[in-house]
Amino acid sequence: xxNVEQSxxxxxxxxxxxTNFTCSFPSSNFYALHxxxxxTAKSPEALFVMTLNGDEKKKGRISATLNTKEGYSYLxxxxxxxxxxATYLCAHPSQAGTALIFGKGTTLSVSS
Amino acid sequence: xxxxxxxxxxxxTEMGQEVTLRCKPISGHNSLFWYRxxxxxxxxxxxxxxxxxxxxxxxxPEDRFSAKMPNASFSTLKIQPSEPRDSAVYFCASxxxxxxxxxxxxxxxxx
Numbered sequence: 001x002x003n004v005e006q007s008x009x010x011x012x013x014x015x016x017x018x019t020n021f022t023c024s025f026p027s028s029n030f031y032a033l034h035x036x037x038x039x040t041a042k043s044p045e046a047l048f049v050m051t052l053n054g055d056e057k058k059k060g061r062i063s064a065t066l067n068t069k070e071g072y073s074y075l076x077x078x079x080x081x082x083x084x085x086a087t088y089l090c091a092h093p094s095q096a097g098t099a100l101i102f103g104k105g106t107t108l109s110v111s112s
Numbered sequence: 113x114x115x116x117x118x119x120x121x122x123x124x125t126e127m128g129q130e131v132t133l134r135c136k137p138i139s140g141h142n143s144l145f146w147y148r149x150x151x152x153x154x155x156x157x158x159x160x161x162x163x164x165x166x167x168x169x170x171x172x173p174e175d176r177f178s179a180k181m182p183n184a185s186f187s188t189l190k191i192q193p194s195e196p197r198d199s200a201v202y203f204c205a206s207x208x209x210x211x212x213x214x215x216x217x218x219x220x221x222x223x
Binding site: 032034042043044045046049089091094098099100101102103104105 | 143145147153154155157160162167168203205207210211212213214215216217
């Protein structure tokens with residue numbers, strides 16, 4: 001099973017700040033990189049699935065980039081809002097099309 | 113589709129008792145996953161099935177844990193006997209080759 005590392009573990013920002021966090025994964029045998037958003041008392045929900053080196057995805061104020069050669073992905077949030085407070089997980093399949101191995105997540109707290 | 117359905121949502125049991133968690137995946141999905149979420153370890157993969165066949169159970173903590181998927185629409189995770197350290201939120205997820213869709217989880221407390 002391949003390890004996925006995320007940093008920082010937690011982050012506290014003020015409303016309006018832009019922020020970013022990192023997901024590192026083994027660059028060999030890359031298949032895909034998934035980002036999930038997990039709000040307290042809910043279940044994780046998919047944000048992005050990224051497969052190509054240099055890929056960039058965007059959903060509203062949230063965007064992500066992917067570097068498969070060096071094994072990292074960045075998640076950016078522009079102009080953070082309190083409703084962005086959640087744990088952001090990245091995941092990497094153990095084999096093509098099979099189980100996702102999750103990092104421990106970055107917990108973001110945005111205060112107004 | 114109602115999404116992935118897990119039951120019960122909450123379970124409180126005494127140490128030594130058998131606990132059975134249930135999951136109904138999204139219809140048409142060919143993979144089903146059981147995860148356990150704890151503060152210490154985050155979201156851990158316990159076991160996953162592909163087309164009802166267990167593929168990798170290396171994440172199952174010990175022999176007290178077992179999982180079955182008798183058909184494409186139902187899976188169980190059983191803990192026998194349960195111990196206080198098994199207290200966690202257990203998530204079931206299903207997928208069709210891409211993103212995983214999670215159930216609401218079962219919060220298990222073993223006292």
